[in-house]
Amino acid sequence: MDGSVVPDLHRRLPGRGAWLHFDLECLRNAERRRAFPRALRVQGALDVALLREHLEQHGKSTGGQPPGRQGTRKQVDPS
Helix, strand or coil: CCCECCCCCCCCCCCCCCCCCCCHHHHHHHHHCCHHHHHHCCCCCCECHHHHHHHHHHHHHHCCCCCCCCCCCCCCCCC
């Protein structure tokens, strides 16, 4: 591992992974709480530049949903 957190869009990369909402605020909170090193079980800080770039390019335009997942939410009838 080179110390970088990268988005795994197809959920196929080897090794441990960590879930994150498609939201820059969630990324900021994860960084502030040092969540990535704990979730990935590594020592020291990790570089999230690639992940941040991906969220800036794709996260806002999808309204919080991963690409290709827009419109898949179903509304439940509360009655």
